Amino acid sequence: MQITEKFVFCPICGSSHFKTESEKSKKCDNCGFEYFVNPASSNVAFILDDNGRLLVERRLREPAKGTLDLPGGFADAEETAEEGVIREVKEETGLDISKAQYLFSLPNTYRYSGIDIPTLDLFFLCKADDTTMLRAGDDAAECFWCDIDDIHTELFGLSSIRHGLSLFIDMLKNGQLP
Structure with a gap:
């Protein structure tokens, strides 16, 4: 399982609109926070x-x-x-x-x-x-x-x-x- 699959809610605002942005990131449609998976x-x-x-x-x-x-x-x-x-x-x-x-x-x-x-x-x-x-x-x-x-x-x-x-x-x- 990829680590981003575990992240359902935005860690900044708690929104459930935390969506896959690319193969290495997820972005919140609510507050704009983007999380990148870095090694x-x-x-x-x-x-x-x-x-x-x-x-x-x-x-x-x-x-x-x-x-x-x-x-x-x-x-x-x-x-x-x-x-x-x-x-x-x-x-x-x-x-x-x-x-x-x-x-x-x-x-x-x-x-x-x-x-x-x-x-x-x-x-x-x-x-x-x-x-x-x-x-x-x-x-x-x-x-x-x-x-x-x-x-x-x-x-x-x-x-x-x-x-x-x-x-x-x-x-x-x-x-x-x-």
């Missing part, structure tokens, strides 16, 4: 240890509970994407990130409470100086290091993560990482 910012961390292994998580919650994932999550209001990925890594893994370098972004849809939320997933290469503090927290059931050659993208539950992981592995193998 939420989500951040993903690629963290390699000193042996070149990638930090992987197992999802604690839906969607895709029990499948593999990478550390990350939604940005909070008033924080940069870099601050968001650093915060999410700390919450989910206990690791302190000393550097977060943007790599690429992918559009995505995140199903939450039966509604498809458009997202823009920003992928970062992150550096953790001390990996001994690794512990699962927040949305992670477990965290572990995985050799790149042992990564099977089909075991990752979210399509954007699978796609981003494939791009990252190609960049790594082709020496294209910063």
Whole structure:
């Protein structure tokens, strides 16, 4: 279900004349307010240890509970994407990130409470100086290091993560990482 299907009444004046204006907006015929569906910012961390292994998580919650994932999550209001990925890594893994370098972004849809939320997933290469503090927290059931050659993208539950992981592995193998 698209998010705009849930919006029946104008959030400004309460009118039921809140109609689809375009594929990405609804407009109130009563007060003129127009709501645009813009993506939420989500951040993903690629963290390699000193042996070149990638930090992987197992999802604690839906969607895709029990499948593999990478550390990350939604940005909070008033924080940069870099601050968001650093915060999410700390919450989910206990690791302190000393550097977060943007790599690429992918559009995505995140199903939450039966509604498809458009997202823009920003992928970062992150550096953790001390990996001994690794512990699962927040949305992670477990965290572990995985050799790149042992990564099977089909075991990752979210399509954007699978796609981003494939791009990252190609960049790594082709020496294209910063």
